[in-house]
Amino acid sequence: xxxxxxxxxxxxxxxxxxxxxxxxxxxxxxxxxxxxxxxxxxxxxxxxxxxxxxxxxxxxxxxxxxxxxxxxxxxxxxxxxxxxxxxxxxxxxxxxxxxxxxxxxxxxxxxxxxxxxxxxxxxxxxxxxxxxxxxxxxxxxxxxxxxxxxxxxxxxxxxxxxxxxxxxxxxxxxxxxxxxxxxxxxxxxxxxxxxxxxxxxxxxxxxxxxxxxxxxxxxxxxxxxxxxxxxxxxx
Amino acid sequence: xxxxxxxxxxxxxxxxxxxxxxxxxxxxxxxxxxxxxxxxxxxxxxxxxxxxxxxxxxxxxxxxxxxxxxxxxxxxxxxxxxxxxxxxxxxxxxxxxxxxxxxxxxxxxxxxxxxxxxxxxxxxxxxxxxxxxxxxxxxxxxxxxxxxxxxxxxxxxxxxxxxxxxxxxxxxxxxxxxxxxxxxxxxxxxxxxxxxxxxxxxxxxxxxxxxxxxxxxxxxxxxxxxxxxxxxxxx
Amino acid sequence: xxxxxxxxxxxxxxxxxxxxxxxxxxxxxxxxxxxxxxxxxxxxxxxxxxxxxxxxxxxxxxxxxxxxxxxxxxxxxxxxxxxxxxxxxxxxxxxxxxxxxxxxxxxxxxxxxxxxxxxxxxxxxxxxxxxxxxxxxxxxxxxxxxxxxxxxxxxxxxxxxxxxxxxxxxxxxxxxxxxxxxxxxxxxxxxxxxxxxxxxxxxxxxxxxxxxxxxxxxxxxxxxxxxxxxxxxxx
Amino acid sequence: xxxxxxxxxxxxxxxxxxxxxxxxxxxxxxxxxxxxxxxxxxxxxxxxxxxxxxxxxxxxxxxxxxxxxxxxxxxxxxxxxxxxxxxxxxxxxxxxxxxxxxxxxxxxxxxxxxxxxxxxxxxxxxxxxxxxxxxxxxxxxxxxxxxxxxxxxxxxxxxxxxxxxxxxxxxxxxxxxxxxxxxxxxxxxxxxxxxxxxxxxxxxxxxxxxxxxxxxxxxxxxxxxxxxxxxxxxx
Numbered sequence: 047x048x049x050x051x052x053x054x055x056x057x058x059x060x061x062x063x064x065x066x067x068x069x070x071x072x073x074x075x076x077x078x079x080x081x082x083x084x085x086x087x088x089x090x091x092x093x094x095x096x097x098x099x100x101x102x103x104x105x106x107x108x109x110x111x112x113x114x115x116x117x118x119x120x121x122x123x124x125x126x127x128x129x130x131x132x133x134x135x136x137x138x139x140x141x142x143x144x145x146x147x148x149x150x151x152x153x154x155x156x157x158x159x160x161x162x163x164x165x166x167x168x169x170x171x172x173x174x175x176x177x178x179x180x181x182x183x184x185x186x187x188x189x190x191x192x193x194x195x196x197x198x199x200x201x202x203x204x205x206x207x208x209x210x211x212x213x214x215x216x217x218x219x220x221x222x223x224x225x226x227x228x229x230x231x232x233x234x235x236x237x238x239x240x241x242x243x244x245x246x247x248x249x250x251x252x253x254x255x256x257x258x259x260x261x262x263x264x265x266x267x268x269x270x271x272x273x274x275x276x277x278x279x280x281x
Numbered sequence: 282x283x284x285x286x287x288x289x290x291x292x293x294x295x296x297x298x299x300x301x302x303x304x305x306x307x308x309x310x311x312x313x314x315x316x317x318x319x320x321x322x323x324x325x326x327x328x329x330x331x332x333x334x335x336x337x338x339x340x341x342x343x344x345x346x347x348x349x350x351x352x353x354x355x356x357x358x359x360x361x362x363x364x365x366x367x368x369x370x371x372x373x374x375x376x377x378x379x380x381x382x383x384x385x386x387x388x389x390x391x392x393x394x395x396x397x398x399x400x401x402x403x404x405x406x407x408x409x410x411x412x413x414x415x416x417x418x419x420x421x422x423x424x425x426x427x428x429x430x431x432x433x434x435x436x437x438x439x440x441x442x443x444x445x446x447x448x449x450x451x452x453x454x455x456x457x458x459x460x461x462x463x464x465x466x467x468x469x470x471x472x473x474x475x476x477x478x479x480x481x482x483x484x485x486x487x488x489x490x491x492x493x494x495x496x497x498x499x500x501x502x503x504x505x506x507x508x509x510x511x512x513x514x515x516x
Numbered sequence: 517x518x519x520x521x522x523x524x525x526x527x528x529x530x531x532x533x534x535x536x537x538x539x540x541x542x543x544x545x546x547x548x549x550x551x552x553x554x555x556x557x558x559x560x561x562x563x564x565x566x567x568x569x570x571x572x573x574x575x576x577x578x579x580x581x582x583x584x585x586x587x588x589x590x591x592x593x594x595x596x597x598x599x600x601x602x603x604x605x606x607x608x609x610x611x612x613x614x615x616x617x618x619x620x621x622x623x624x625x626x627x628x629x630x631x632x633x634x635x636x637x638x639x640x641x642x643x644x645x646x647x648x649x650x651x652x653x654x655x656x657x658x659x660x661x662x663x664x665x666x667x668x669x670x671x672x673x674x675x676x677x678x679x680x681x682x683x684x685x686x687x688x689x690x691x692x693x694x695x696x697x698x699x700x701x702x703x704x705x706x707x708x709x710x711x712x713x714x715x716x717x718x719x720x721x722x723x724x725x726x727x728x729x730x731x732x733x734x735x736x737x738x739x740x741x742x743x744x745x746x747x748x749x750x751x
Numbered sequence: 752x753x754x755x756x757x758x759x760x761x762x763x764x765x766x767x768x769x770x771x772x773x774x775x776x777x778x779x780x781x782x783x784x785x786x787x788x789x790x791x792x793x794x795x796x797x798x799x800x801x802x803x804x805x806x807x808x809x810x811x812x813x814x815x816x817x818x819x820x821x822x823x824x825x826x827x828x829x830x831x832x833x834x835x836x837x838x839x840x841x842x843x844x845x846x847x848x849x850x851x852x853x854x855x856x857x858x859x860x861x862x863x864x865x866x867x868x869x870x871x872x873x874x875x876x877x878x879x880x881x882x883x884x885x886x887x888x889x890x891x892x893x894x895x896x897x898x899x900x901x902x903x904x905x906x907x908x909x910x911x912x913x914x915x916x917x918x919x920x921x922x923x924x925x926x927x928x929x930x931x932x933x934x935x936x937x938x939x940x941x942x943x944x945x946x947x948x949x950x951x952x953x954x955x956x957x958x959x960x961x962x963x964x965x966x967x968x969x970x971x972x973x974x975x976x977x978x979x980x981x982x983x984x985x986x
Contacts, residue, residue, distance in 0.1 A: 100576075102578075106569045107572075107868055108569070117590050121587065148480075152386070158394035158576075159389075162397035162576070165871070226933040247496040252495065261302065262295070333810065334811045334813070334818070335811075337807040337809070337812075337821065340807030341633060341807035341808035341866070345800065355822050398576060463697045573868070618949070619857075625857060628864035629861075629864040633808070714853070718966055
């Protein structure tokens, strides 16, 4: 049995918990609040934008034969960002001046810190799990959402055949990387697999509950105001 | 006015909010639950342990004249970890097999991603703010806690004169780095300043409320069990 | 005057020295030995292949508005590698099992170490200078080489209008980055500018003199043999 | 047989070639030109200074149980730098305003690029080989040089018992890291082992022949002058 299958079996209850998250279930059933969806869209746009440097950091460490895959993924991310901008316009959602929530910020830091500071097979693990999770999560929504719904382009983007093929390719690479890894490294990869699922759940939870930063109720002076101030003073 | 003073002024309400966190106030007044303190100690041990690679990543990018300061800080962190282990033994607190909470994990990723992926002055900003925040936070506790209290060694460690001098030195370096930075970089540093304060507040909040991972109530199979399984199977 | 113009003025004698290198002059005049050209091609293929992780490392640290440029450059590098493979086939040159010379290996390490360990504007400096140098170097060859010559596709690739526009774009970015930098950072960028020119000259010199590794006359057991040995022993 | 022993056997002719380098043999026999030694000392001071960020980058990626070793090594490097400064004063050698030769610059970039961009076991390989090579190289000099000779403190520093124990410890760690590695990683480690020996030989060769930058005979305007110019103009 390959590494991915084995981990998905081991973490099955956690994975299932993710797929049953109210955000996905309500999106599927057409009962999800539009403002909740908008809040997800605004946060996820920031996340996907940060996936570009993550892919760059992976490419910087990828063995020769894995490099083209990252070059392709970088191109795909640019198209995905365009999808966000197009949908935001269609839905009247503002994408600028959004502060990432703690969970969003944290997940991005996790991607970057892993890609920069850990070995390539470890970084690839986080990439694979994040993409696999998104593929299966949006397949849940696909079960109920109509193709004419304004959210459909996202559903199609992540649950469609092109993305399915992309995830299968990642899975084959992931299994090969794990197959060539020593046991200590494979244990690290198993831990990162689980941590990534935990972040995926936390992300849906954050979007659903519109949570920002723990312990902070209102927003004090923001850095944007500060920046303007600096400009104004010519500092 | 130096960069640090200016930022502390700008973020004064947020900073004050941090210093009034129930964890600190109750620790000062002797009303903090011991299990809450133990939970903080277990999480913070993991955090301080992760500060060692953070210092390494900063040293890797430090200009020549800043390097010795990081070498000294690395030595100080080793002593701080020994303090944690000594106190844990004295208080009967188990330090092994602790899973970092999301906020703890996230804060560590933020340190590492910043040190690895951003410029040295940006990484130094996060270092300075985290140390300054800890210094002032534990000064709050010092106002009320008795020197004979078993938690006192932590209070003394972060609010004492040696640490105060360390923080003053960091502040002078930080002001010099910001003084030499262009305006775009200085705006990034101001943003990282604020983000670090937000993580500090989130950390106290996490310790106080014993929060783990959003959306996950119980713990499924953990990676430690998996590791044993792998050993058992000789994989 | 912009940063690039200023540096090119300052380093004019060194830059001119590069453009008058015998490799370029003889390639232009049709007197360059074919085996010397083949040796350059084999080494440069390895270098361009390593430029892909370099671009990844830059993308990983690029501000939002610089990211698309790196995504485009990554795509261009893939096409450039295809050009090398096509020309190698046409000229009967073997591209596999080539050990990088010290200068080639060193230049690649310089790219990677700068992108990983220094700030983005510093990494971008090395990128700009390397591309600018190649553009102008191959313009020297263009002055004399006939468009029907089998080496022409390389000449066209780096001295043609598409590449000229790419270099102009890099130069505008470089000037903007330097314009926003503080004086300490700008001094570092000036130093990296010069170091990159020195590596460019060393690279032509290495190709022209077919130099390998200083102090090593013949090649002892290579890692490829070792790898086969490991396979054979099942280690 | 452990990884290190196996590689040292495989690369025995190359290793022996290094140990018979004229620099070492003449230093042992008391026939090495003093200006050659001074040139080595000035270049190696720069190299050791750059070893500090290298150790930082390794610490940033080290598993928990390897971290203390790097903290110790960082402290040892600071003492080694003090030895260079003390000897330079005693011998009347100027340490400032030295431009690294290409080989020196390149070797440093190799250390940094490997530590930043490759996995921890790969970075550790370069560290081990560099230290092992220095230990054995200076043992050659020890065979002939008198303990009263002004160069002796360097001989003692690298060929003495304390350094021998340090190298044995590194070797045990290296063997353990290789033992836990998969075969692809182990092949990479074997290749880095050889490359490091090649850089060691190139370094002795550079010091012995006082080589600077290939293809560059005299030094044009240097960055130091430029920096002064910038100051003078108030830019």
